[in-house]
Amino acid sequence: MQPAAGRSSDAPAASPGAPHDREALNPADRLQRAQHALLSRRRLSIRLRLVASLLLCFCLCCAFAAAAKDLLGRARGKLNLLQTIERLDDRILRVRAFEDEGILSGTDIDKVLEGARDAEDLFRKEAPALQAADREVLPALLAHLGTCRRLLTAVTTQGRERGGFGVLTPTQAGELRHAEAEANRLLEAMIRRERVSLSAIFRFAETGPLVLVGILLLLFAAITYCFAKALVNPIRRFEGYTSRIAVGDFSLIGPARRYRDEFSDLAVAVNQMLAALQEQQNRLVKGARLAVVGTMTSGIAHELNNPLNNISITAETLMEESTTLTDEDRWRLLQDIYFETERASEIVKSLLDFTRQEKREMVPLELGEIILSTLRLSQNEMNINNVTVAYDVPPDLPRIQGAANQLRQVFLNLFLNAIQAMPSGGVLGVSAAVRDQAGVCVEVHDEGAGIPAEILPRIFDPFFTTKEPGKGTGLGLSVSSSIIKKLGGDIQVASELGKGTTVHVCLPRAEEQ
């Protein structure tokens, strides 16, 4: 079936539809909006987090060092105290022993007195460092010590006055003994208690570092986990972006987290790159579209020169034969001129339509309309190559989501490839069918020579062509595939040498409201 000739109806691209907010924005606004969304989040840079974590670890270590120093100081104080107490205890014991034997030299007593005074001073000074139990008994102890000192001092002064030994009265001696015994008892109890508390300090000093190591281990694990997450996740995400970009999807990156960091800066830069790539791609697509018109020059010239020639010779007839023509003849000739003018302007209009930039992208489209208008565009190429069309696109096909002129460009490339593959004529098969819930597929089939298996993987490469210079730019399939991918579709080529080539184009269905 030949596609019906007639006005190429405007694709729904121009018809007013539900406004697609995202699509209606121009690329610069879209970029600005994406960048704003990325940058308007609270900043929480990885560097800041790194510094904070290290500071936390540092502070923790400092705290432990201070605690260790304090513990050491306490242990030393306790040791000193214990030594003093032990010495005092020992001296009192010795004094008691001498007393028992009745010999107590003046120097001995002086030493004891001095030691006792030192101990008392120390006790007073170290009172806060003592344990509660020790502090309780301290007044009693000091009282006993005071008694001992008083009595012993009395003895010594007596002795000096007399120039010999002083003697205590029996009651005094009894008092002294009792005070000394009590002091010994209290001091020994103190020693016992201080020993217990000292060994507790040592035990704590032994387990402390282990606990510290444990806490640090947990902290390091938590920090490592957080940083691994903050670094690995975005890298994974960016890996996804690069593979997406590699297949021609240039949609901008949006925010994926609540805060922003160095990766957000990277995303901003990538978006900038994507916008530049997109612009370059658009330019390439536009250039290729004009180039494809260039490859049709012979067809277009033919298509235009035929009506122009008809007009010219008809006008010539009118001028030459003005006297001999009947009114009826004249009317017929004028009508010819009128319709041939129409025919020529139709060609110009469809070409202009085709090369025009679209205002809105991604609108629901009738696939049949797109295919028919494209077949009209390539009609002349088919005529001069003796190619006929087998058209099988059901009229009730669901609408697809796309951009009319970009799709026309794709189909024109495919049709021209098919026509050029059949220089001595053949049948160009165009059929379409619903693939599944998500998509509609079009098949473009030709009876040409086919594509050798060794070049099949390269036909989508930009500038790959087997055609002679001037006949093919090698951009046709490369640009077509990038358009289809951008529209969310898929394009595949199957070919059998000597039998022909089939190109499958699948496009996403429009969501029908």
Place this chain on the structure above:
Amino acid sequence: MPDNTSVMVLDDEPIVGDRLRPALAKGGFDVEIFTDSTAAIERLKQKAFGVLVTDMKMRGPSGMDVLRFVREHAPNTQVIVITGYATIETSHEANALGAYQFVAKPFKMKELVKLVEKASKLTAS
């Protein structure tokens, strides 16, 4: 020897034949018009024309095919080739096949009639 006043016009644009027929008839020629090249070749088998005016690009056999056929079967027929898209290559090819003239569309009818007259004289001599 072909009848030098007989002219065949072959173009798949019907208007070309329509306009050329009266103009050539006025010049004293006996004109036959064809829009289908297969039918034209059939007719060429039956009759030797003095001059053949043919379009280049047509559905079915092209002007070049018709020219080739004429060269084989009616070497005395002069052939004028008209085309909507003239390239150096096609004009060389047509000349190599012995076409009398190569004319690009749009042409002036007066000039074409003059060409046919000249060609027919060539046939006569």
